[in-house]
Amino acid sequence: MAGDYPDPSVTKIGDTYWATATTSNWGAIFPLLKSKDLTNWQLVGHVFPDGPPAWADYYFWAPEISEDGGKVYVYYTAHRKGGPLSVGVARADNPAGPYQDLGPLVGQPDGSIDAFPMRDENGVAYLIWKEDGNSANKPTPIWAQRINDAHTALTGEKTELFRNTAPWEGNLVEGVSMVRHEGYFYAFYAANGCCGRGCTYATGVARSRSLLGPWEKYAQNPILVKNDVWTCPGHGTAISRGNRWFMLHHAYNTNGFENVGRQGVLSEFRWNADGWPEFLDNHSVPTALAANTSRRDFSDEFNGSTLAPTWQWPVEEKPQFALRGGKLLLTARTDHSGAALGQSLAVADYTATTTLDPTALPASTVAGLAALGDPNNTLALVAGEGKLRLRQMKGGKPQMLGEVALPAGKALHLQLQARSGNQYRFSWSTDGKTWQNLPADGAAVDGSFLPPWDRGVRVGVLAQGPSTATVGFEGFQIASLTR
Missing domain, CATH: 2.60.120.200 (Jelly Rolls)
Known part of the structure; x- marks a missing residue:
């Protein structure tokens, strides 16, 4: 996805892949793109084409698009007017919209960002998110909490899944996306510094038999790191196409870097003999689309x-x-x-x-x-x-x-x-x-x-x-x- 598409999210609805991405302080808010092959994308609209929802003012980050019960949901981060970074949700009958904003779900004092919806091993719906502790020089727990059937409120108590503990993770873990594969939940996550020419971002993975843990981080983390074409790869969504697995994530192209922005990159991975994901050659190259005049x-x-x-x-x-x-x-x-x-x-x-x-x-x-x-x-x-x-x-x-x-x-x-x-x-x-x-x-x-x-x-x-x-x-x- 050539251009400035940070924190991309992707899901398959029917026979079509749908994607969105961070727009931060640019409008219109959250692009809606569709594709039949994960490579050729068409911009068809925006989640909020006419301006911010009433409760938020700026920093529109990390939208996560998904389908549940015949409805399409976009969970997203925004700065609450007079308050902290918070996670909100919007709903539509069709992935192209129009979307109805359902308001904020969680906003902890240090901020709550990077939401991802996931059902546990019993089919119960949860919301996964990051507590933005790094904004206050604190750790960054990844939380899970049940969400009601209307997707309008969290219920019960939150549970911590894991936090930044490994040296390579630096002062944060964030941008979790999950898949379930052969009896395990796998949490792909980004860590360290996301942005700018001095970025240190990379991607790791953890797994658990149960959504609420205990979670085990892969000993070979990070599993996706910079190369001569792309640097600081992270914060994306894992998805399968047939029997192949990919992650749509962002990274800076080494020619242009922060001036062009964090571009959407599709990287393929396979499952190794021990059941862990391994990216192919740890190398992503520009697709034909990105090179297309x-x-x-x-x-x-x-x-x-x-x-x-x-x-x-x-x-x-x-x-x-x-x-x-x-x-x-x-x-x-x-x-x-x-x-x-x-x-x-x-x-x-x-x-x-x-x-x-x-x-x-x-x-x-x-x-x-x-x-x-x-x-x-x-x-x-x-x-x-x-x-x-x-x-x-x-x-x-x-x-x-x-x-x-x-x-x-x-x-x-x-x-x-x-x-x-x-x-x-x-x-x-x-x-x-x-x-x-x-x-x-x-x-x-x-x-x-x-x-x-x-x-x-x-x-x-x-x-x-x-x-x-x-x-x-x-x-x-x-x-x-x-x-």
């Missing part, structure tokens, strides 16, 4: 009636927009870097372009092409107020990196080129053929400050100005570059 590249001429589902926005600052006459009409915002819409990336080397009419820009408004980390961290080439400016927002502090007089004409083409994920060059053109750099020497701008610790960069458009101002963009393209 059609996934690496993106083009939107804004000719439809609705925005393509791959567009994203800061989850707490959903912009107002419309499509009309082959243009994306984006309503400006005054705060942070302005209103923003962006696309997730599948590669570290690419060119992005868009076009706008500078003569149609409203007063006191700037708009253009941007690399987006979050609302307080952006690099943007913007037009407005008689100038074409290269603007940096770092930690909420703006800085001008270059400017020229706004060129005459009704078509202004803006271009961003990225190399190695974080080296950006910006240029502009009045005819789309002859390009001029800004700054004029064409020096690269270091954008390594852009991605937050838990997500990749987006590239897209922004508009900053009064809320009465609307900017029209005429097309947007991303084209991958070869090294």
Whole structure:
């Protein structure tokens, strides 16, 4: 699943595999993807397309999709307004939705995250989750507790299954997914540091005859570690296809790393003679999909009636927009870097372009092409107020990196080129053929400050100005570059 798809979850419903993944502070919340073969995925919607559920505000993590009793459930983590990280659940009649939020299930003082539903050896339904003790320099117990038939509340007492005790696990274990195989429950789990260039994530496994234990960790843990293609593999779901077994998990590609984000990776494993899972050659390679130019590249001429589902926005600052006459009409915002819409990336080397009419820009408004980390961290080439400016927002502090007089004409083409994920060059053109750099020497701008610790960069458009101002963009393209 090429692109920023952390903590992926997958299940089979009928003859179709369904997957979802973390969106963190990007909307729309929790993608819904389907596939017939675990390799070729189609984005068909989102669990919460219109914004957060009423009880939560940000950090939408680790959705787990499953079917039970003819209904589809997505258990997920979110930050409770005025409270801790909590586990909630949403329900639908169809995996494509629409989903009804059923509210939070558990939110311990240090936080509760990474839920997974599982029935015990007697068919009783439980919820498995992690207590987020590492956020307070404490251990991280994995808990199990019964859930009621309506999936709206936990019942009885919780039971600890295991916690971080092995040296390789560092300060946490998390992201548990379970399968039952030949009389054992197997808990695949992630451990150590998940995110960023200094990540130390890896995958381990434990097993038990009974869901509530006792649990035995595999002596050969970790069973899935980094290699020359993927690093920090972890937090996924184990699933079978025929008589083959796989885990859909995330990992950073070593070309692009945190700038592209944690991508969905399918790794195959087998059961050894002692009944433990062993990943094949401990090596996952990019699938044909991940190398497919059609996934690496993106083009939107804004000719439809609705925005393509791959567009994203800061989850707490959903912009107002419309499509009309082959243009994306984006309503400006005054705060942070302005209103923003962006696309997730599948590669570290690419060119992005868009076009706008500078003569149609409203007063006191700037708009253009941007690399987006979050609302307080952006690099943007913007037009407005008689100038074409290269603007940096770092930690909420703006800085001008270059400017020229706004060129005459009704078509202004803006271009961003990225190399190695974080080296950006910006240029502009009045005819789309002859390009001029800004700054004029064409020096690269270091954008390594852009991605937050838990997500990749987006590239897209922004508009900053009064809320009465609307900017029209005429097309947007991303084209991958070869090294």
